[in-house]
Amino acid sequence: xxxxxxxxxxxxxxxxxxxxxxxxxxxxxxxxxxxxxxxxxxxxxxxxxxxxxxxxxxxxxxxxxxxxxxxxxxxxxxxxxxxxxxxxxxxxxxxxxxxxxxxxxxxxxxxxxxxxxxxxxxxxxxxxxxxxxxxxxxxxxxxxxxxxxxxxxxxxxxxxxxxxxxxxxxxxxxxxxxxxxxxxxxxxxxxxxxxxxxxxxxxxxxxxxxxxxxxxxxxxxxxxxxxxxxxxxxxxxxxxxxxxxxxxxxxxxxxxxxxxxxxxxxxxxxxxxxxxxxxxxxxxxxxxxxxxxxxxxxxxxxxxxxxxxxxxxxxxxxxxxxxxxxxxxxxxxxxxxxxxxxxxxxxxxxxxxxxxxxxxxxxxxxxxxxxxxxxxxxxxxxxxxxxxxxxxxxxxxxxxxxxxxxxxxxxxxxxxxxxxxxxxxxxxxxxxxxxxx
Amino acid sequence: xxxxxxxxxxxxxxxxxxxxxxxxxxxxxxxxxxxxxxxxxxxxxxxxxxxxxxxxxxxxxxxxxxxxxxxxxxxxxxxxxxxxxxxxxxxxxxxxxxxxxxxxxxxxxxxxxxxxxxxxxxxxxxxxxxxxxxxxxxxxxxxxxxxxxxxxxxxxxxxxxxxxxxxxxxxxxxxxxxxxxxxxxxxxxxxxxxxxxxxxxxxxxxxxxxxxxxxxxxxxxxxxxxxxxxxxxxxxxxxxxxxxxxxxxx
Numbered sequence: 226x227x228x229x230x231x232x233x234x235x236x237x238x239x240x241x242x243x244x245x246x247x248x249x250x251x252x253x254x255x256x257x258x259x260x261x262x263x264x265x266x267x268x269x270x271x272x273x274x275x276x277x278x279x280x281x282x283x284x285x286x287x288x289x290x291x292x293x294x295x296x297x298x299x300x301x302x303x304x305x306x307x308x309x310x311x312x313x314x315x316x317x318x319x320x321x322x323x324x325x326x327x328x329x330x331x332x333x334x335x336x337x338x339x340x341x342x343x344x345x346x347x348x349x350x351x352x353x354x355x356x357x358x359x360x361x362x363x364x365x366x367x368x369x370x371x372x373x374x375x376x377x378x379x380x381x382x383x384x385x386x387x388x389x390x391x392x393x394x395x396x397x398x399x400x401x402x403x404x405x406x407x408x409x410x411x412x413x414x415x416x417x418x419x420x421x422x423x424x425x426x427x428x429x430x431x432x433x434x435x436x437x438x439x440x441x442x443x444x445x446x447x448x449x450x451x452x453x454x455x456x457x458x459x460x461x462x463x464x465x466x467x468x469x470x471x472x473x474x475x476x477x478x479x480x481x482x483x484x485x486x487x488x489x490x491x492x493x494x495x496x497x498x499x500x501x502x503x504x505x506x507x508x509x510x511x512x513x514x515x516x517x518x519x520x521x522x523x524x525x526x527x528x529x530x531x532x533x534x535x536x537x538x539x540x541x542x543x544x545x546x547x548x549x550x551x552x553x554x555x556x557x558x559x560x561x562x563x564x565x566x567x568x569x570x571x572x573x574x575x576x577x578x579x580x581x582x583x584x585x586x587x588x589x590x591x592x593x594x595x596x597x598x599x600x601x602x603x604x605x606x607x608x609x610x611x612x613x614x615x616x617x618x619x620x621x622x623x624x625x626x627x628x629x630x631x632x633x634x635x636x637x638x639x640x641x642x643x644x645x646x647x648x649x650x651x652x653x654x655x656x657x658x659x660x661x662x
Numbered sequence: 663x664x665x666x667x668x669x670x671x672x673x674x675x676x677x678x679x680x681x682x683x684x685x686x687x688x689x690x691x692x693x694x695x696x697x698x699x700x701x702x703x704x705x706x707x708x709x710x711x712x713x714x715x716x717x718x719x720x721x722x723x724x725x726x727x728x729x730x731x732x733x734x735x736x737x738x739x740x741x742x743x744x745x746x747x748x749x750x751x752x753x754x755x756x757x758x759x760x761x762x763x764x765x766x767x768x769x770x771x772x773x774x775x776x777x778x779x780x781x782x783x784x785x786x787x788x789x790x791x792x793x794x795x796x797x798x799x800x801x802x803x804x805x806x807x808x809x810x811x812x813x814x815x816x817x818x819x820x821x822x823x824x825x826x827x828x829x830x831x832x833x834x835x836x837x838x839x840x841x842x843x844x845x846x847x848x849x850x851x852x853x854x855x856x857x858x859x860x861x862x863x864x865x866x867x868x869x870x871x872x873x874x875x876x877x878x879x880x881x882x883x884x885x886x887x888x889x890x891x892x893x894x895x896x897x898x899x900x901x902x903x904x905x906x907x908x909x910x911x912x
Contacts, residue, residue: 605714610750613710614760614820615738615768624763628754 228282228404229264233257235288236370249342249372252356256369263363275548275580276490276519281462284432286404288371290318294397296428298325301395304426308641311422312390314376318397319405321374325393334379335390338408341377350379354412358440358468358496365466365492368438372408375437378421380447382414389420389639394437396461398429409439413447420450420639427461439467443475445499450478450638456485456649459514466492473499473528480637481508482646483518484653494523495533497559502531509630509646511653513542513574522551526559526589535566538630541577552584553594560589566596571603571629623654663688663725663859664709664828670719671708677718678704680884686828686859693862693870693895696881697903702863703747705881706832710744711737724828738764739771741827741858745817745834752804757816758786760804761823768824789822793849810837818849825853830861835869847872867899880906 226234236257240250265282266273294317305313312335315325321337328336334347341347342355359365376392396403405425413419427433443449455463463486471477483489495504510518524533539547549568570579583596603625611621627650637643669682678701686692696702708715709722711734722729729737752760766776777785790800793815805813814834821829831850835843850873854860862873870878870892878895880888882903887910888894898906 604750607750607752609712609734610746611752611760611764612734613712613738613744613746614764614824615735615771616764617735617767617771618733620763620767621735624755625752628752631754 228284228286231286232288232367232371233261239289239371239373248348248352249355253370253372256356256361256366259361259366260363260370263366266363272521272550275546276488276517278488281434281488284402284434286402286432286434287400288404290320290399290403292399293320294318294399296322296325296395296397301325301426301428304395304424305391305393306389306422306639306641306645309389309639311388314390314392316374316394316407318395318399318403319374319407333381333384333386334377336377338375338377338410339373341410342373347377350412351410354440354442355410356440358442358470359438359466360468360494364436364464365438368406368408368436368466371406372438375408376411377409378411378419380413380417380419382416384414384417386417386419389422391422391424393423394425394435396427396429396433398427398431400431402432403434405433405435405437407435407437409437411439411441411449413441413443413449415445415447417444418448420452422452422454422639422642424454425457425461425463427458430458430460433461434464435462436464437466439465441467441469441477443469443471443477445472445474447472447475448477449475451480452637452639452642453479453481453491454642454646455481455483455489458485459487459516461486462488464490464492468494468496469504470496470498471502471504474501475499476503478505478507478636480633481520482649483508483510484512484649486516486518488517488519490519490521492521494525496525497527497531497533500528500530502528504531504533505636506533506535506537507633507636508537509633509650510537510539510541510547511626511630511650512540512545512547514545515543516545517547519548520550521548524553524564526553526555526562526564529558529560529562531559532563533565535568536633537568538633539568539570539579540573540626540629541570541579542573544574544576546577547579549579549581549598550584551582551596553586553596555585555587555589555592555594557588560591562589562592562594564592564594568598569629570598570600571626572600573603620656623651623656626654627651665723666709666720667723668720669708669717669722671704671715671717673714673716678884679708681720682884682886684879684886686861688827688859689856690877691854691860691862691873691875693864693875693878693892694881695864695867695878695895695898697907698865700881701884702881703832706744706830706861706863709737709830710734710742735767736771738824739768743821743824743826743829745814745821745829745831747833747836749805749813749817751806751808753806755804757800757802757804757819761786761820764820765823785823789819792822792852793819794845795819811839811842814838815842815846818846822849822853827858828861829853829858830863832863833865834862835864835866843869844872867895870895882906882910
């Protein structure tokens with residue numbers, strides 16, 4: 226039985242197991258139909274031209290974890306941003322770990338999707354927001370059909386959330402291969418501010434495939450800073466589908482740091498539904514071996530006077546492959562849009578590959594849109610310059626590459642994340658860079 | 663200190679240096695002059711260890727050691743400094759951090775601990791004052807958006823920080839106005855001592871009014887065709903290079 230059939234037959238069991246109100250049930254049933262119709266994407270789909278899921282889909286994944294596994298804090302501490310106080314929503318093999326988590330209902334909800342989907346008091350929010358930003362492409366539909374667990378964050382009006390919120394998924398390798406489908410819903414009401422960190426971490430070499438969907442709603446003047454730390458093991462793959470709807474004057478940034486994993490696909494979609502909205506999409510990718518990272522972004526400018534900033538840097542070693550597909554749509558009404566997009570890449574090895582494709586669809590006539598992509602090697606003259614001052618070749622290369630990705634780090638607002646990413650970058654580059662640049 | 667014997671070097675199949683002989687002793691200032699394309703910059707790059715140049719014959723001895731097999735950074739660690747004709751822009755790395763890294767990597771190679779932050783700051787303050795460099799300038803990305811004069815002044819600032827035994831100044835005067843020229847020359851003169859040496863590579867004589875050479879060599883077509891004292895530089899300024907070419911061809 227192939228994975229698609231397995232998932233379709235599992236759905237019947239899944240749907241019987243869960244008690245749910247009719248809205249969610251209808252959404253799930255529609256979603257499984259959409260998935261059944263479309264199936265998994267193939268290279269024949271334009272959006273998946275450079276990323277093949279074929280090999281990944283051949284694994285015999287367990288789609289529901291059979292047994293629960295506990296983890297001690299000290300075993301996983303290093304994967305958390307533990308230097309500062311944070312809220313934590315932690316899952317082990319797809320199941321909530323109250324032991325490792327720190328949630329709250331005090332003036333806001335930082336809790337579980339399962340609770341939100343089941344308890345009547347959340348019904349109104351679920352009906353207003355659940356699956357209202359997500360699209361009906363096959364993988365998102367698949368996640369919607371099986372949506373059961375994940376993070377539920379609801380920040381009411383005028384609330385500055387002082388502590389960042391971490392959403393962390395561990396997989397323990399209980400099963401020989403695991404498929405996870407976390408579903409997050411984040412609603413940030415007017416004038417509120419929240420910082421969120423998301424991480425998926427496998428703890429063994431058993432294969433993991435995560436198909437994650439996150440919906441974020443940023444209301445009027447809300448500020449959301451979202452950080453995705455992707456530094457998983459070489460046996461773990463991630464398909465991340467993030468949908469963000471922004472209302473007027475809201476500011477949302479998503480930073481994606483991709484260093485690990487076998488195959489990582491980031492589908493990041495911004496919809497600007499108001500005036501004077503600011504959207505920022507930034508990413509640093511540093512990979513080697515046969516790793517594959519694909520950034521597929523969309524910024525949909527619908528209303529006038531909005532901005533978007535995209536800046537993705539990639540460094541590719543060995544046989545690694547990268548993809549950047551950045552789409553910007555500016556609707557006819559979206560006059561005075563400022564949309565910037567940059568994708569810069571360095572190939573360190575002759576066998577590394579990058580496919581980069583900017584796509585601009587502009588229907589308004591009074592806009593500023595720019596895009597640029599570069600693919601290059603390290604600047605030899607800069608290397609000689611640095612070496613002639615006594616900086617050894619390896620350090621000089623690392624310094625150049627670090628400087629290259631530095632632009633993206635400068636907008637990270639949580640110092641502990643910046644420090645950690647700096648460390649990971651230095652580690653990836655095989656040097657000890659002892660200072661901030 | 664530096665002894666170059668019968669040096670032949672070039673890029674790929676093109677030979678550029680065709681038998682250079684040069685000896686520089688501690689405390690000396692040598693000027694190497696010559697028309698465009700005579701091989702001046704190649705000579706400085708070969709001494710500093712730029713890999714694209716192939717040495718086909720001859721030797722370069724630094725303090726008695728053959729340095730031909732040494733990487734650029736190893737030569738730097740031994741005390742060779744090249745001030746670039748065209749300093750490279752390195753976005754994202756500040757002047758201060760670059761210099762700190764260069765100093766500490768050099769110390770590491772010499773088996774020393776990192777320089778304490780306090781000493782580093784003191785040194786930076788002292789040397790930036792010497793070269794009349796605004797402190798704000800030091801936190802900017804290295805050479806990025808610097809004017810020609812700022813770039814050259816920054817080269818000499820780095821030289822002052824690294825305190826090399828042998829400094830090679832490749833066309834340091836180009837792009838400098840008269841005030842910047844005076845500041846740069848003053849900086850070089852302050853750093854000059856009994857134990858170190860300077861090679862000034864230049865097209866014109868004007869820098870040599872400020873950094874007075876003990877010896878002047880004329881490079882033409884990959885060879886040193888004439889050597890003399892500072893008067894030779896004046897002669898070249900007056901008469902140009904044609905008479906040398908004629909002399910060589912005759």
